[in-house]
Amino acid sequence: MDYEEFRTRGKEMVDYVVDYLQSIEERPVYPSVEPGYLRHLIPESAPEQPHSFEEVMKDVERVVMPGITHWHSPHFHAYFPTGNSVPGMLGDMLSNAISCIGFSWAASPACTELETVMLDWLGKMLNLPHQFLAGTNGEGGGVLQSTASEATLVGLLAARRKKVLHIQADTPDLEERMIMTKLVAYMSDQSHSSVERAGLIGGITMRKLPSDSQLSLRGETLKQAIEEDKAAGLIPFFLCATLGTTASCAFDSILELGPICNSEKVWMHIDAAYAGSAFICPEFRPLLNGFKTSPNMMVKKRSDLIGAFKVDPLYLKHEHQDSGTFSDQCFYCLYFHWGIPLGRRFRSLKMWFVFRMFGIKGLQEHIRKQVNLAHEFEGLLLQDKRFEIASDVVLGLVCFRLKGSNDLNEMLIKRINAGRKIHMVPCNLQDKFVLRFAVCAATTESKHIHYAWQIIKELATELLDEGYQ
């Protein structure tokens, strides 16, 4: 293979990428293709002979771009933001060139070690209690999971394992599979769908608890459920609490939930997939208070996680492994016991580029800008009496609706997305159909907020004029 080709083509791709991102506003943010559009645009089979880079790039515009929902358009207000930045792209280019599989320390020491330190950097940025840091001698620390779904699943499996071992300590003859039939985990009715999935995958009962009027899971609700389940002979072992729910960015009361989990020996996992990054700003950090009571994917005892998955074949052993430097308390050869996949990309490299090239200050500014823009949108809404805010605006998400029926609001979002000028998704909050406006792209500015508001307002007028209510 001739890497020299990358010197030319890679630079052409850099230009394409910059041009794409700089002119992204000019593309409709949401595509107008119909399901199945793509198959007919490309051949049925891979080509026998190689195609040139030019041919492929021509097809990127013809085949791929018409079917892209542009997540980094400043007109994208759906779901939640996903990261994309110059430092991140640079770090990933390097990670792709090194392209190692970091399943053990020896498979690329830098890959494992940088991850350990980057997670400590993150822990410090979040001002976590020192038990959650690895440091040189700590028992805690963090691990990058591929997705939030995996983090929840891994937490649940580790908690399952811990509870089984705990029970077997008293009753050694009781088989794991029999214990599992008695285990019960908890989530709220606002938890992400992946929490329910984690229960399905882990083969345990997952009980959905009602949130309060603020969409927050409260201590009393959990306490009552635990008591009922214990009375029925079940064994509570896991709670997934959420800080910043997907639907409305609501916050479970971990200050109430934490002590109950502690006294009932229930593992408390906190899903902060969206809101987590905001905690690097001191003004939002109080939302995380109570965290000191809970283990997490930043964990206080690494060995709890490791125990859930440990399998050790010879081809993964290496000279340092039995040297005493390595043990179950140690990260270095054991990251692969921490998650579902054995292979891991060198993702901490990207983190390192992002942390350094933005600095904590730059990252905080980014968060604050997003939150301010959400409040700006909230302000516009509040001036229009036809609309109501559906839940508190805490970070970069505004949940709102037209006063009136669910059908009216469903019609509104249909027209918004049919226009393809901005893109949003709805949610259900206590049987109300609600529109979610998320500030997503890093390039979103005040003018984009006003642009979106103008579209929403006009479509609302149009609908109300047509007699919808």
Add this chain to the structure above:
Amino acid sequence: MDYEEFRTRGKEMVDYVVDYLQSIEERPVYPSVEPGYLRHLIPESAPEQPHSFEEVMKDVERVVMPGITHWHSPHFHAYFPTGNSVPGMLGDMLSNAISCIGFSWAASPACTELETVMLDWLGKMLNLPHQFLAGTNGEGGGVLQSTASEATLVGLLAARRKKVLHIQADTPDLEERMIMTKLVAYMSDQSHSSVERAGLIGGITMRKLPSDSQLSLRGETLKQAIEEDKAAGLIPFFLCATLGTTASCAFDSILELGPICNSEKVWMHIDAAYAGSAFICPEFRPLLNGFKTSPNMMVKKRSDLIGAFKVDPLYLKHEHQDSGTFSDQCFYCLYFHWGIPLGRRFRSLKMWFVFRMFGIKGLQEHIRKQVNLAHEFEGLLLQDKRFEIASDVVLGLVCFRLKGSNDLNEMLIKRINAGRKIHMVPCNLQDKFVLRFAVCAATTESKHIHYAWQIIKELATELLDEGYQ
């Protein structure tokens, strides 16, 4: 954020990447750092103020590169190859710029649709029976999983779900958790460690069956295990067979195993994480014979996979979902029911670049070159009577040892890796300590095979001269 910076920095990174890959041979393939080396080279916390790109890149050489095991060095002969190519890096750059999360069709239609077609392209390249293709109306098809570990786990969970539903059809009152206590899955003693982990995660009994003298799992062995387990009141439901085991690239006899799985209603999952790509060459395709009898991560019935994970929140619904175009038989809105994570990167874009810019011919040439180099190494070994080949050389892996004790061979690989000129890992084959020589990097040529052989030969002479035996 100013994307224009990427125009300059991205091109500098392209140059760095090409220079790194072109001079990779000059770096020691295996690092000489000690565990914990990295933490002391960088600050304890993230910087407050941003660092420049130049500062970060200076630290790449100072901090990261000394701790890298260079997987793409032609002197890297450990584990198995991992992909890295000019088309792959180009495709990933574009995928990072688009940076969408493809959890549903609407989240980026091209992301879902290109994946469907690319997996069909792959299925055709592998000459799979048409039932495994999605096409326009097929019931089969493929899905990209993050890692082989996940593919196995997802297969096991889907099989678990299918068996539970099957039993509940007869006995509706029997709870899933009670059925799970009776389920039993099978792997061979040569299966990858991730198969055992899948059993732990899925909470079911995983039974390890002995392979024969060729390290192959045979039909008779499975049949006997199934009969024993059924007699003990257990319910066999899943087999993970391997084509190309990690230790020695051995092949389970799927021609024997398939019919047994069919008649016993046991889901047969085939792990071909390494050998799979070789099946695109007609001369290696017969190794896959018997595949027609088995579902896989290329599956004959997509609904079997989907059923295992289905959870449907409103924020992931979209206009087309209830249109009739979409159903459980359909890919487009349902890829996220197919695996562990909800979010998915646009990985099929990379596949598309790779398939097109190499062409089938280019990919076949690459496979053949790797296999020929392995045979060249085998030829060199066979001329030296001090060595023995430990298992048949079928693809790009040669398992061998010095005739003599396990200690002798353990000492040999220690010295090989201590020299840091080439890198290999060992394995255990039927209680023998064996050295694995894998042809990995795409840039490996005949001269690198001879270079490696020279080193191995000299170290063997040195050891034998010192009296080891």
